[in-house]
Amino acid sequence: MKKSHIIGLILACALAITGGYALYQQNQAERFRLAQPQLSELKNISELAVLECYYHNVARFHEENATGALFWKKDKHFWVEYDGIVRVGVDASLITMSVSGDKVTITLPPAQLLSSTVVQTSFHPDSFILAKGSAKIEPEDSVLAFAEAQDNMRLAASQDTALLNTAHDRVKLLLTNYVENLGSALGISYQIQWENLET
Amino acid sequence: MTKLLKTFQKLWGVLLLLLVLFLAKDWIYQQFFSQPEIDTQSILTQIQDLSQLATFQSTYNGITEITGRIQYKNQIGVIQHVYYMATLKLGIDFQEIQITNHPEEKILQVTYPPATILSQDVHIESLEFIQVEDTTEDLGNIQSAYGLCQHDLQQKSAGMTDLILYAEENAENTLRAIVLPFLKQYDPDYQLTLEKGGSQ
Numbered sequence: 001m002k003k004s005h006i007i008g009l010i011l012a013c014a015l016a017i018t019g020g021y022a023l024y025q026q027n028q029a030e031r032f033r034l035a036q037p038q039l040s041e042l043k044n045i046s047e048l049a050v051l052e053c054y055y056h057n058v059a060r061f062h063e064e065n066a067t068g069a070l071f072w073k074k075d076k077h078f079w080v081e082y083d084g085i086v087r088v089g090v091d092a093s094l095i096t097m098s099v100s101g102d103k104v105t106i107t108l109p110p111a112q113l114l115s116s117t118v119v120q121t122s123f124h125p126d127s128f129i130l131a132k133g134s135a136k137i138e139p140e141d142s143v144l145a146f147a148e149a150q151d152n153m154r155l156a157a158s159q160d161t162a163l164l165n166t167a168h169d170r171v172k173l174l175l176t177n178y179v180e181n182l183g184s185a186l187g188i189s190y191q192i193q194w195e196n197l198e199t
Numbered sequence: 200m201t202k203l204l205k206t207f208q209k210l211w212g213v214l215l216l217l218l219v220l221f222l223a224k225d226w227i228y229q230q231f232f233s234q235p236e237i238d239t240q241s242i243l244t245q246i247q248d249l250s251q252l253a254t255f256q257s258t259y260n261g262i263t264e265i266t267g268r269i270q271y272k273n274q275i276g277v278i279q280h281v282y283y284m285a286t287l288k289l290g291i292d293f294q295e296i297q298i299t300n301h302p303e304e305k306i307l308q309v310t311y312p313p314a315t316i317l318s319q320d321v322h323i324e325s326l327e328f329i330q331v332e333d334t335t336e337d338l339g340n341i342q343s344a345y346g347l348c349q350h351d352l353q354q355k356s357a358g359m360t361d362l363i364l365y366a367e368e369n370a371e372n373t374l375r376a377i378v379l380p381f382l383k384q385y386d387p388d389y390q391l392t393l394e395k396g397g398s399q
Contacts, residue, residue, distance in 0.1 A: 053257055
């Protein structure tokens with residue numbers, strides 16, 4: 001075998017080994033990058049953790065001396081049943097994260113009412129219950145009742161601490177699961193530090 | 200024979216390289232070309248470890264009727280309505296979830312059982328009454344009204360399909376939140392399909 005052939009062969013081997021190693025390093029770096037928690041992924045998970053709840057609610061109205069005059073005054077007293085849908089969760093756009101070695105710091109906003117909608121079809125004449133001796137319900141009362149039902153539901157859901165806590169805990173648990181599983185893929189035991197964002 | 204030896208002498212380097220490549224073929228394949236098989240058991244364990252996310256609590260505000268003798272009409276009918284607030288616990292059983300992997304189509308199929316109402320509780324302190332007819336009967340008996348509310352809730356809960364549907368939708372989103380990051384890390388092209396099973 002000629003000397004030039006041997007040199008050529010050694011060079012080819014060296015090139016192949018260097019190329020292969022570079023490719024290996026790139027592959028490992030990509031794997032490591034994927035194993036690091038991603039903020040976009042935290043936001044996706046938080047959005048999936050939003051709780052959608054079906055509410056069956058009753059709005060109760062009692063307006064004193066709503067009609068008539070003097071001794072013929074009448075109260076307006078009725079109840080109305082309706083259905084609604086509320087969405088409760090954290091505002092994913094406010095989540096922040098920083099990674100330093102095996103320490104992951106996540107700032108999480110509190111859970112809040114994200115939206116509430118009264119199902120309009122659930123609001124029909126049959127859903128009104130009029131008290132004995134009450135003044136009649138006029139069409140404008142229905143409109144008012146619908147608007148009040150919406151406010152009522154919004155208020156009820158935003159004050160439902162059990163629901164809000166559940167929504168907050170769900171996000172936290174799902175994010176913990178995500179970070180810990182990513183770490184375990186690379187043998188890293190991530191330590192998560194939670195910071196609550198006050199709003 | 201001498202000719203063969205000469206050829207071997209000329210090509211020993213190439214043969215050596217081929218031998219090295221042959222011996223390292225598994226490692227090379229694993230590092231650069233192979234995808235490890237999806238570990239469905241580990242995904243299932245992950246899901247089951249988060250089984251506390253499978254249940255949801257919902258508030259139900261309902262109205263039921265109290266019947267009695269209507270004064271002046273001499274007939275039995277609705278004399279009062281009772282408002283009540285109840286808490287319902289509903290969800291799916293994560294232990295019954297099944298996972299099927301279709302590597303050729305790059306699809307992971309998760310089948311979950313239908314949601315059911317696990318418990319229901321009427322809050323006695325929430326009861327309120329509205330009278331709709333005159334009567335001589337004793338009104339506002341909390342204990343008997345409470346029993347009626349419990350019975351009403353039990354009857355109505357059988358038809359709470361919307362409530363169940365939302366519970367299932369929440370459960371589906373939870374499953375997505377658990378499984379999708381895992382799949383993305385494994386292979387971004389992999390798809391997740393969720394299917395409601397028939398049992399329960």
